[in-house]
Amino acid sequence: MDIDTYYQLSGGSDFRDVTSVFTLASQAMEPGSMVAIDGFSLHDAMTAIEIGDPRLDTGMQLEAVERPEFDPLNPLLPEEICWIIDRSMAYETEWHASNQLAHTVFTLLYVHCLNDVDPDILPILSMIDLDPSRPLELITLVLRAYTSGLLKSCNLAWNELCKGPLLDAEDWHSDKSEVSLLEGWPVEAAVARLDSGLTWLSTTTKVTPLWQEALKLRLQFRRNILLLLNFTESLPRDLGVFDEILQSTRHCLSIIRAHPCKSITSSSPARAAFDPYIARRLNTFLPVRIIDLPSWEHTCDAYERLLNGWEDIARLSKTYQLSTWNQVGFQQSWFSAPVARPAYIRSCAQTLFFDGMQVVHSQPQGWLVDRLFEETIGVSYTVFAQHWGGSGTAALVELERRVIHTVIPHIRGLWNNPARRRRFLVKSILDWHMIYDTLCGLVESVDTINIDPVAFRTLNQFPKAIVLWRLASIREVILSGFQLELYHPLERPFAYWFVAEVIDIHLNYLDVVLKGMAGVVPHNSSSRKEIHYQHVFLVALQAMSMAMFMSLIRSFLPNTIFNQWEQLRTNLRRRYKWAFNSAYDDYDFEPVVLEPDFTRFLREVQEVQGQEIMSNTELKDHAEKSSRSSSEYFELAQRLLQGLISTNNTGTLEGNWSHDRMRLLLGMSETCQELQSYFSGSTSDGDTSQILVSKLDWTRDFSNNIPKTPWFPSVWLQGGAEA
C-alpha cells in the first residue's frame, strides 16, 4: 500500500481478513436461511450499506473518472469567476429545493479550501500573480468573499430550518457532512469580507468595467441575501431596513437575470471548481446523486420565490389577526401545490407564528383564544368566560388549553408541504370537534332562566365559531385532493358533491353567525366584512362544484356510478375514513358534518342522469339546488365572482395577499367560462351524452400548464393548446 493510501484509510490500517470466520459459521446454515436480530425491521434492512455497492457506498468508484485537477490558486478570468458564482447560485437554490448540501453547495470546491486562498497567509501576491488578465484578487478577494457569504447564508438558513418543525429528510436535508458552514463566524465578518471584495472591484484597474459591474452585482446580491437571512430573525424590528434590502435584492436579481454570464469553454480551468461527486470524499451516508442544474431562468425564479416569501414573512411579522394568518396559510399553497414553497420560508412562517413561547414574537398563547372568537364572531372571549368566572378558571382551563393546542398546530401546519398539510388537516378535524363539544357542554350548563336572551344568543355563537374553522378544514381536505392528484375519475364527482354539501352547511352557519351578530357586532367590523366575502365566495365555489358534479356524471356512460358502486363505495369509505372515525362516539355532541350521505349522493346522481323524477319531500329542501342545470351553476358562479372582482372585494386581506385572492377569483371566473363552454359543447347531431372528458387536464404539471384555479381542471383544445 502506498503512503498516500495509508494516511487516507479511515479506521487506520490494522485490518485483518476474517472471511474464514464467516465461511466456517455459515456452514451451519442452510442456503437461503438468514440470522437476524430480534425485531429485524424493514428500516434495519434498508439502512444497511453493502460496502462496495456503487449505488449506495458513496466511497466506491468503479471506473476511473478523469477529473481536471483543481488548484484553488489557479488564476481565472473575470468571466470564469462570474460563471462559478452563477453556477453556485443554481446549486444554492437546489439546496433550498430540499436537496443535500453534499450534492449542491458543497460541489463548489472552494468551499473546502477557503484557507488556501486567504490572502493574509499567502506569499506576497506579486510573486505569484503573474497574469494581468487573471489577477489573483479575483480569487482571494472576490470569490473568497462570495464563497464565505454563500456558506454563511446556508448557515443562517440551516439554523432556521433546524429550529422549525419542518421535517429533516423530507422538507430539507440537514446533513453537513462535517463541512463547516462558518457557524461560529459572525455575519458582520462575512458582510465585511463582501464589502472588501466590492471595494476592490470598484477601485481596481485590473478588470474591465463590464466584468467589474457583473461581479459587483453578484457580490451585492450575496450581501443582500445574507442580510435578509440575518434580519429575518429579528422581524418586525428594522422592518424599514428589511424592506429596503428586499427591494435592492429584487433590483439586483432583475439585472442578473437579464445579463447571465455566458458559458465558458470546455477546457476552462474554472470547470474544475465543481465536483458533482464530492460526496464520495465527504463524511456522508447518503448515495451520491448528480443534480441536474436548473436553467438560469429557473434559478432566478427560485430566488424570486425566496424574495416573495420574505415579503410575506415581513408582512406576517406585523400581522396580529389570526384569521389573516389562517387565510394566508390556506392560500399560499393553492397555486403551487403539489410543489411546496421553499422550506426556509415555510419554516420562517411557522416559527414566526409560534416560536415555542410566544405567538407572533410578542403575544402570549392565551391571546389566541381571544383572537379566535373576536375575529370569527366579533365577540371577545371574555364575554363567554365571564359566565364561568373569567378566563383561566377551573371550568375553562381545559377549553383554553385545547384551543391553544389546536390553533397553533393548525396555523403552523398550513405551511407544511402540501402532502403533509392535507394529512395534518385531516387529523385536525377531530381536534376542532373536541373544542366544539367542550363549548357545547359549557353552553348547555348555563342557567337559561336567569340569563338575558341576547347574552344567551351570544353564548351560542361561540361553538359556531369553531364549526366555521372545522368546516373550512374539511373543505380544504376535500379540495386539496384535486391539487395532489389523488382522485380516481369516478371519485371526482363525489368530491365535488361532498364539498358542495359541506359548503351548504358552512353557508348556513355563516348566516346564523351573522344573525347572531345583530346588535352586538358593528356593521363595519372586519369580522363581518370577512364573513360577507366568504359568503359570496363560497356560494360561487359551491355552484362551480355542483356544476362539475353534474357535468362529470353526465359525461359517464349511463349507470356507471351504480354499476361500480360496490367498489366505489369501498374506496370512498377509505378516502373519507376520517369521517367514519369511531373516536366521535366518545363525545357528547354530534359533529356538524361527518359521514357523507351515500344514499343522497346516489339519488342526486340518478336525478342528474334524469332517470328518476324527485318527488320525495325530503328533497324539496334541495329543489333550488337540483333544478339548476350545470350551465346555470357556472353562470351563477361567474356572476358572483365578477361581483367580487368588479368591486375589488377581497375581504379583509390587503396588499399582495389581496392580489392573490383576486388572482384566484379571476382564475375561477375564467375557468367557469371555459368549463361551461366545454361541457355545453355538442357533437354534430346535438348529442351531449358523450362529452370527451379526456380533454380536461387534471394534472398539476407546472412545466406545461399553470392551472388557473387550484381545484378545477384546465381545458385543452385539440392540438394541445390550453383553452
Added chain:
Amino acid sequence: SPITYRLYTGEPDLPHIISLIASELSEPYVIYTFRYFLTQWPHLSFLAYTPQSPTPIGVIVCKESIHESSTTNSNSNRGYIAMLSVDKRYRKRGIGYTLVKNSMEAMKLDGVEEITLETEHDNAPALSLYESLGFIREKRLYRFYLNGKDAFRL
C-alpha cells in the same frame, strides 16, 4: 409464447431478482432488503418466465403484517407490495398485472384485508396497472424517493 409463473423458491432466485429490480427501479436496495422480504414471506413473491429467457423476466416481492388503524381502533392484516419489475422487452403483455394478481390472491388466502404500496407520482404505467386492479391513491408523500420525487401511497 406462454409466460409461466412460479413462487420464489429460495436463494438461487435472489441474484436474478436483484438484477431485475436494479435495472428497472430507481430506488437502490441493499441485499438485506431483499432478504427481509423474501426470507419471511416467500409465499407472496412470484417470478415470471418465458421460454426465450433462462432468467426470470418479471418479479413481485411482498410482505404482510398487522397494522393498527388510527380511526377504527382495530388491527387489520395488511399486505404490502414492495417491488414489482418486468423486463422492458416484455412489457405490455399483462405480466405485471398477473404477478400482482398472484400476490393478491396469496395474500387474500392469508386473510389480508387491505394491500398498500408506493409508486412514483409520475409512474403512469404502474398507476394505470394498480388502478385497473382497484387501487386508489390514498395519500401523496412529498419527496419520498431518494431522487426527490413524490410518491403515491396506493
